[in-house]
Amino acid sequence: MLAVHPVQEVIRLLPVLIGVLFIGRNGQGQIWSLVGVGIAVLGGVLRWFTTTYQITPTHIRVRRGLLSRREMSVPRDRVRTVDLTARPLQRILGLSSVVIGTGRSDHHDRGLTLDALATPQAARLRQELLRRAPAPEEESAGSELARLVPAWIRFGPFTLSGIATIGVVVGSLANIVNETHLNPDEFGLLNSLIAHLTSAPVAVAVLEITVFAAVTVAVLSSIAYVLAYWHFRLVRKDGTLHVTRGLLTTRSTTIETRRLRGAEISEPLLLRGVGGARCAAITTGLRGRGEHGSAVLLPPAPVAEARRVAGEVLGGTAPTTAELVRHGHRARLRRYTRAFLFAAAVTGILLLLWWLAGWSAWPWQAALALFPLGALLAEDRYRNLGHALLGRKLVFRQGSLLRRRYMLSSDGVIGWVFHRSFFQRRAGLVSVTATTAAGRQHYTSADIPVAEAVRLADEAVPGMLEPFLVRRP
Incomplete structure (x- = not known):
């Protein structure tokens, strides 16, 4: 840390130090730049001087800070990941950063970081925390x-x-x-x-x-x-x-x-x-x-x-290559409707600006290309829309500009969300979301016919929807 952190602090403050160097007059810029470098180095040294960690059979504790001391403690049974990262300077010195993740879903969870340990020591620590013998x-x-x-x-x-x-x-x-x-x-x-x-x-x-x-x-x-x-x-x-x-x-x-x-x-x-x-x-x-x-x-x-x-x-390989169930002509119609409404809105606004504000005619004329482009995009979005249940694997696919195929184990599904907008209700469609503790934590397949969506969810996780179903004789 004495070799790594001072350099990191100087790099972090580099734009400010360059600004101070050029702004100063009569050589004062160089003096203040040196003062800034000294402060950055001192900050890096203080991080080493005030950082300690402890590994016990039950907890991991990291304490840091001089004026404002902070101690973080994580139970070892909450450890989900231990990542090793080595930046160029750390690799030269044979060091690695150890990031201990607890699996929390919020964006503020950055885990506990030990920066920097000797690489062999970091590897042994990962094996120990993940409960695996070397x-x-x-x-x-x-x-x-x-x-x-x-x-x-x-x-x-x-x-x-x-x-x-x-x-x-x-x-x-x-x-x-x-x-x-x-x-x-x-x-x-x-x-x-x-x-x-x-x-x-x-x-x-x-x-x-x-x-x-x-x-x-x-x-x-x-x-x-x-x-x-x-x-x-x-x-x-x-x-x-x-x-x-x-x-x-x-x-x-x-x-x-x-x-x-x-x-x-x-x-x-x-x-x-x-x-x-x-x-x-x-x-x-x-x-x-x-x-x-x-x-x-x-x-x-x-x-x-x-x-x-x-x-x-x-x-x-079945979940990666199997043909998926299409969502029907109503799902296709919804995609064409959205594409044409957007093209009509843009073209109409530009046409009004040409008529009322004296704009050139070429913007609304060029906007007419949105209709065929929208039709191509709508058709591609529909063709990429599908779902399937292959054994214990639930497969969703959707998207055009970014097509994604999710292959989720139904054993990891912990709940279902059925969402229907006003227009979906009129079309007899529903968006079904499988919730899970993994990955994005929610995976959605849009515009499925209602009966098909209920059948899919019921077969994927038998019994979960039973209290809410009325089965027809």
């Missing part, structure tokens, strides 16, 4: 379910994760410019670029900006893919699924199979267009469900590979 060296390899193939990097540009990177970079540059009071007009390259765009025809300028943005996002997304998933391995051993990944920052996650409730295959539109998909676990106790979250079972990869991995985890 396996012999000859048995520690387990059976490998998946490993990153370098060719999968081609899916990186279609994840669009580079958009977030651009946002962070632009925000940081804007903050530095604001703090340092720099004048953008002093940068000749920027002035030349602005002059070129303003002198070019509008269509050419828009095309150049679009191509540049697309290339930048693709490159940054590919870099983000490599940083997040390089050395990815999914291994099954000792009743667990063990995931390791990361190039600069490595992460190790253990998923206990007894807490596994299913799997999710997601296919964003761009990724689906090139035959790719992601696979994630539906399990209790894991925090973070996004692309870089703890529940990742497979990075963006060929859809056939995602289905294979999900089948390995679920114990069979």
